[in-house]
Structures are given as structure tokens and as C-alpha cells.
Amino acid sequence: MIVTIGQYMETLTSSDGRTRTLHRLRPLLGEDGQLLFSMPGHGLVDFEVEARGEKLTLRCPLRCDGPAVARLRALAARDRGLGGRFFSEWRLLEGELVLFDALGWPVEVDVMVRPTPVGMPLADFVASAVVRGDTDAIRAAMQSFGELAVWARRMDRGVAPTKIVASPEGALSVIAFSADDWSERIFEMLQRAAEAPQNAGYDFGEGEGVRLVRDDGGGWRYVDGSGCAVVEGVWSHAAPFRAGRAEVETATGRGLIDTRGRELLAPVYEELVWDDRWGVVVAMRDGEWRLFDRDGRVLTADACDWIGECFEGLMLAVRDGRCGFLDVCGREAIPFMYDSASSFSEGCSVATLGPETFLVDRRGVRI
Numbered sequence: 001m002i003v004t005i006g007q008y009m010e011t012l013t014s015s016d017g018r019t020r021t022l023h024r025l026r027p028l029l030g031e032d033g034q035l036l037f038s039m040p041g042h043g044l045v046d047f048e049v050e051a052r053g054e055k056l057t058l059r060c061p062l063r064c065d066g067p068a069v070a071r072l073r074a075l076a077a078r079d080r081g082l083g084g085r086f087f088s089e090w091r092l093l094e095g096e097l098v099l100f101d102a103l104g105w106p107v108e109v110d111v112m113v114r115p116t117p118v119g120m121p122l123a124d125f126v127a128s129a130v131v132r133g134d135t136d137a138i139r140a141a142m143q144s145f146g147e148l149a150v151w152a153r154r155m156d157r158g159v160a161p162t163k164i165v166a167s168p169e170g171a172l173s174v175i176a177f178s179a180d181d182w183s184e185r186i187f188e189m190l191q192r193a194a195e196a197p198q199n200a201g202y203d204f205g206e207g208e209g210v211r212l213v214r215d216d217g218g219g220w221r222y223v224d225g226s227g228c229a230v231v232e233g234v235w236s237h238a239a240p241f242r243a244g245r246a247e248v249e250t251a252t253g254r255g256l257i258d259t260r261g262r263e264l265l266a267p268v269y270e271e272l273v274w275d276d277r278w279g280v281v282v283a284m285r286d287g288e289w290r291l292f293d294r295d296g297r298v299l300t301a302d303a304c305d306w307i308g309e310c311f312e313g314l315m316l317a318v319r320d321g322r323c324g325f326l327d328v329c330g331r332e333a334i335p336f337m338y339d340s341a342s343s344f345s346e347g348c349s350v351a352t353l354g355p356e357t358f359l360v361d362r363r364g365v366r367i
Contacts, residue, residue, distance in 0.1 A: 001064040001107065002287075005045055007099045008060055009035055012047060018098040022051045022058075022113065040176075044071075048116060059090065059112040060097070063305070066340040066352065067323050071308075072110055074342055079177065082155055086148050087174045088114045117165045117173040122186070125166035126193050127214040135194050140170030142190045148172050149183040161186055162239065210241050210259065222246075222261075231261040243276035245294060256281055256296065264296035278310045278328045291315070291330045299330025312344040314362065323351070325364075334364035 011018045012027040012035065019025050027035045028048040036048035040059070047058045059075075061068035076092035083089035095108035119125065122141075129137045145164075152159050152174070160178035164186075167173075210222050210230055219234040222241075237249040244259050248267060255267030256274055265272065271284040280299070281292040288303035305318040307326065314325045314333055324336030325344075341351040341360075348359045348367055359367040 001101060003060070003062050003064050003099060003109065005037065005062075008045065008047065008097070011097055011099050012049065012058075020096050021093060022049075022056075022096065025049055025051045028055070055116040056113050057116045059114075060109065061111075063318075064099075064107055064109055065321060067306070067318050069110055070340040070342065070352075072112055076112055082157070084151075086151055086172065088117060090114045117175050119165035119167040119171070119173060122161050122164040122166050122172070123212065125170075126189065130193055137168065137170045138190060138194045141166055141172060142170075142187065142194060144170055144172040145183075145186060145190060148174065149187070152177075152183070153181070159183060159186070161189070212238055212240060231257065231259065233257075233261055235267075239274075242274065243279070243294070245274050245276065247272055247274050253285075254283075256292075264294075265292060273309070275310050278313070280310065280328050282307045282309075282315070289317070291326060300326065301330075308343060312347065312362070314344050316341055316343045316349070325349070333362070334360065 009027075012025070026049065028050055030036050038046045040046055045060050045062060047060065049056050049058050059072075061072060072092060076090050079087070079089060081089075090112040091114065092110065092112055094110050096111045096113075097109045099107045099109055101107055120128070125141065126138065129135075129141075144166075148159065148164075158178040158181035159174055160182045163174055163176045163178055165173050165175055210224065212220050213223050213227070215221050215234045217234065219236055220238040221229060221234045222231040222238070224230045233248075235248040235250060239247040241259055245264070246257055248255055248257055250267045253268045253270060254272035255263055255269065256265040256272065257263055265281060265283060269283040269285045271282075271289075273282050275281070279294045281294070281296070283290060283292060284307075287305075289305065289307040290303055291299040291307060293299055302319065304326075305321065307318075308316040310328060313328055315327075317324060317326050317336070319336045322336040323338040323341040324332060325334035325341075327333040338351045338353050341349050343349065344362065348361055351358060351360050361367055
């Protein structure tokens, strides 16, 4: 069953007690009076809510089936035991929300919840502090980040600038972990902002000499070391260049550009993730997920219901409600035949078919 954002909105704004444990739940609204939500990928939607005076992030699946539940369980288990000063853990709440399907039948949905990290994205914090001339806040962020980096390395986790939020005072929190550790570059960016605020911006490119800075209108643009534009255009959100590609976002959606500013994928996608390690792009538009190469050429002849991250050269995907795996060329590496499956780790995946749960190798053979 596909679950729409509208169904969640109807449940979250109802007053007839459609939650199991989150009592007095109410959604938070933006300045435009609309519910605050975002799309973190993986077929999920995050709502900002409040329960008993505490601000929470509610992570909900956009499908109500075995693979969706498996993803929630895997995500909830992945970072278990890391909660503390810098990271708030997700809790899995089984059957927490009651939605109604097209026929009016109630459906219980598993969700994840955690306290909402306080603050704004790290790059926005630096840009705001530079405008105010608040070097004290930047130096406080430097100290906080030094402690965060030590903690993350002790936990064997990477951190990226897009995964960190900062309070107005400079206290940092991690909202998600990264496959790569950007600690040295983040510290350099904070140090540069503290010592020479007029040159603030951040450069997490790999020797590409391109920095992201705030435009006067509040958007983001790419400049060189002297502040001259190296890519034409201003985006509402933008990512650092990695292997010559960057994700950008406009009012029409997300896209992919190269270092000359060419649109390799037009900004029309609701979800888009550039995987520089494997050289592929996963993107979703109108509910259809496809795989592209680094130049924007489509690799999957048939659309999927969902495509996940690439692990060990294979991507867990869902097509017609069944789980299978694609390789980085878009080929069906393991048939779409399972009720549920996990991403590959150490050469195997946990798959479910009917009443059986078992391991499969990279060829799809039971171990």
C-alpha cells in the first residue's frame, strides 16, 4: 500500500486520537501555515511535531509493506547506542499511527521518532554569524566541533557539513552520519570564518577550488578563492562538488550540475542523490525511481518503486512491491522476488520470502 503525505497530514491534524503512545501530538506549522515536513530519501517523510511540549521529528514510510517496515527497523537499529550530547537516537514505534486507506479501512503504521536537534544547518549558521559579525559564536562552534569530531571518530562514524546543525550559541548536533569524514575541512571552514569573516564560505570539494557562499538574496552560489562566480546560477540549496558533480535545488525540484554549471539532470526531481563513489545518481519523480550515470544518462529501462543506497556495488530496490537488487550499470543483479531484503553487508543480504528468512550472496544464491 502506498501512503501519501496527504494521508499523514489528515491523521496528524485530526483530533480523534489516532496515535498509540504520542499523546497530545500536534504538527508544527511553518510561516505559511503549512505542516513542516521534509523528504530525507529512502521512501520516507519527516514531520516536525510536538508532544507534551517536546519538539520531535516523526519519520514515516511512504509505503506500508514488508520492505518499508524492514527499512525502518534497519534504520532504527543502525545507530542504536549512539545517543547522547551530539546525537539523538531514533526510536521505532510499532503501529503508532492510524491512517485510512482509499476504502476507509484503518491501517496501523510503524514510525520512528526522536527529539528534534536544535539549530540550523552548519553552513547557514556560519553565514548568519558572519553577517552579524559574531565571531564568539563561530569560535564556540569550533570548540564544539572539535569535541564532536573526537566523539564521532571514537564511535567510528563520519560527519559531513550537511548533517550537522548548530544552535545560535554554537553548540553542534549530528542529524545523520556520513560515509566520509569531513572533519578537517569543516574545522578549516570554521577557522576561516573566525579569522576572516569576509572570506567565509565552505569548500568541501576534492581539490576543485570551489566554495559555496550565501547570495545576497539568501540562495547559494559557487565561487573561487577570490569570490568570483565559477558556476553561473543561484540555488535555494546546493551541495559541495564531489568528483565534478553537485546536487542543487530550485523551486521546481532537485537536479545535478557539473563544474561548468551544465544541468546534467534538470532540477525537476523530488529526490536526488549523487553517489560519487560509484558514479551513479538515484532520482525520483512522480513516485518513479530511476538510476542515472554521472552524465545524466538513464541506466534503468523500467522505473522502480524505490531505490536505495549502493552498498558493495549493489542497490536494494523495490519494483511492483517485490525486493531485488540493481548493479551500478542499472542491470537486475538479483531478481525482484523477495518480500523484504536488507542492503548488502560483508557479502550477504538478509531476505524474506513467504515464511522463510535467509541469507543470499551477491549472485542471489542462498547461503
